[in-house]
Amino acid sequence: MEGLNEVIPTLDLHETPDKLLNQKIREASERWGCFKVTNHGVPFSLMAKMKKTVTDLHERPVEMKMRNTDVILGSGYKPIIELNPLYESFGVFDMASPLAANTFCDLLEASADQREILVKYGKAIGGLAKDLARRLVESYGLAGTDLCQKWPCQFRISKYHFKPETIGRNGLILHTDPGFLTVLQGDDDVGGLEVVDPSSGNYIPINTSPNTLTVNLGDMAKIWSNGRLCNVKHRVQCKEAKTRITISCFLLAPTDRVVEPPSEFVDAEHPRLFKPVSDGKLRRIRLRHNTHAGESLNFVTLKYLNDQNID
Numbered sequence: 001m002e003g004l005n006e007v008i009p010t011l012d013l014h015e016t017p018d019k020l021l022n023q024k025i026r027e028a029s030e031r032w033g034c035f036k037v038t039n040h041g042v043p044f045s046l047m048a049k050m051k052k053t054v055t056d057l058h059e060r061p062v063e064m065k066m067r068n069t070d071v072i073l074g075s076g077y078k079p080i081i082e083l084n085p086l087y088e089s090f091g092v093f094d095m096a097s098p099l100a101a102n103t104f105c106d107l108l109e110a111s112a113d114q115r116e117i118l119v120k121y122g123k124a125i126g127g128l129a130k131d132l133a134r135r136l137v138e139s140y141g142l143a144g145t146d147l148c149q150k151w152p153c154q155f156r157i158s159k160y161h162f163k164p165e166t167i168g169r170n171g172l173i174l175h176t177d178p179g180f181l182t183v184l185q186g187d188d189d190v191g192g193l194e195v196v197d198p199s200s201g202n203y204i205p206i207n208t209s210p211n212t213l214t215v216n217l218g219d220m221a222k223i224w225s226n227g228r229l230c231n232v233k234h235r236v237q238c239k240e241a242k243t244r245i246t247i248s249c250f251l252l253a254p255t256d257r258v259v260e261p262p263s264e265f266v267d268a269e270h271p272r273l274f275k276p277v278s279d280g281k282l283r284r285i286r287l288r289h290n291t292h293a294g295e296s297l298n299f300v301t302l303k304y305l306n307d308q309n310i311d
Contacts, residue, residue, distance in 0.1 A: 008032060008195065008206060014039040018135075025132065026139035033217040033232030034195050036206070037132075042124045044211045047185055050121045051245050053114045057090065058159040058245075060108055065090070067107040071100075072255055073283045075154055080161070086171045086238060089158035095122030096153065121247075126153040129183045129251040132215060136181075136229075142262060151180065152252050160236065160244035162190070171244065172236035175292040177218035178282055179250040184214040190244040196233040203235075219282060219297055220253045223274045226261035233293050253279045275300045 009028040011021065028035035058065075068077035071093040078089045090108075094100045098119055105115045133148035160171045171192055186193060186208035193206040193214070206214055222231040236244075253259045258276035266272050277285075277300045286296045 008034060008036060008204060010036040010038060010212070012039050013037050013041070022135045022139040025135050029136060029217050029221070029229050031198075031230070032195070033198065033221075033230030034206070034215060034234070036212050036214050037128075038212050040128055040213055042121075042128060042213070046117070046121055046124060047211070049117045050185070050247060051187075053110075053117050054157045054159070054245050054247060055243075056114070057108055057110065057157070058088070064108060068092075068104065072154070073280065073287065084170075084172055086161050086166055086169065087158060087236075088161075089156050092118070092122075092155040092157070094152055095119065095155045096126045097122075122153070122155065122249075125155075125183055125185075125247075125249040126251075128213075129153060129181055129249050132183070133181050133251055140225075140264065142264065148180065148251060151254060154179070154250045154252055156248045156250070158246045158248070160190075160192070160238070160246075162192075162238045162241055162244060164241040166238045167241065169238050170235055171238050173292060174233055174235040176231045176233055176294040177216055177250060178220065178286060178296075179218045179252040179279070180220040180224065181251040182216040182218060183249045183251075184216065185247040186214060187244045187246055190240060190242045192236045192239050192244060194235055194237060198230055198232075206234075218250070219294060220259055220279065222294075222297065223277065223282075223300070224253070224259050224261055226265040226270060227273045228265065231294050231297075255280045273301060275302055 009024065011024055013021065016024065065077050068090050070076040075091040075093050077091065080088050092100065092104045095118055101115055101118045101122065105118065130148050137148065162171065188208050188210050191205065191208055194203040195206060197204050216232050216234065217229050219231045221229040255278060258278050260276040261272065282296060285299050289296060289299065
């Protein structure tokens with residue numbers, strides 16, 4: 001079927017001149033809502049150390065892991081539950097901050113080496129996320145804006161418990177990310193990530209390969225761009241009976257300020273689509289209405305609000 005033979009773009013961040021690279025990032029973000037990057041500047045050795053650290057931390061007793069509570073809504077430890085029975089994860093807000101990383105590590109009794117790895121990784125991946133967002137903003141001719149440079153990052157470090165009897169089941173349900181942009185370090189040994197082709201509705205596998213990172217656009221990117229950017233729907237499926245370890249960095253909009261599109265994105269042919277909304281408000285909508293795959297945007301879509309006579 002159409003779309004199945006298409007390949008998610010892989011972009012070499014060192015090979016292409018800036019202007020052309022920015023254009024490719026924009027095209028992939030509008031068409032797919034995702035792409036992969038190589039030569040991204042995050043050392044492979046650091047990625048390997050981070051995976052080992054995450055694996056070790058997930059071996060902590062459940063009662064210790066439960067100490068990782070929310071800093072912002074939905075940012076703490078997520079245990080295995082009925083909705084996601086094969087998946088658990090920690091959340092760390094602003095892992096590049098030694099204070100935040102030390103607080104997290106104190107609760108999990110992490111070693112000094114693990115603390116150092118977490119901070120180094122947080123700075124490297126967070127910096128990459130902000131640089132990619134900057135390139136995306138500049139691709140629209142909005143050069144010079146500091147839109148994303150002060151936005152916070154939230155990290156989610158996850159473990160999937162895949163077994164022979166769970167092959168073919170969802171490891172993580174179909175969803176969109178609530179933030180602006182996500183940088184994902186997948187597991188080179190275990191795949192399973194699939195994205196929805198917006199054109200056909202087909203699922204497209206994202207194959208992980210060494211030293212390659214996957215980038216997803218989230219709900220806030222769609223709001224900020226007045227619908228130009230695609231908030232990609234994705235899921236994780238159990239393909240084989242192995243433990244899967246992943247690390248996600250979510251670049252968030254400010255939790256205390258509303259996001260709305262720049263004036264350049266709004267005109268007679270492109271009327272404003274969404275009501276201004278903050279990251280915190282959008283998270284509360286997702287939680288209140290139990291929406292996962294972008295449906296929460298209905299509650300800030302102006303046409304929907306007008307049709308339903310909702311203020």
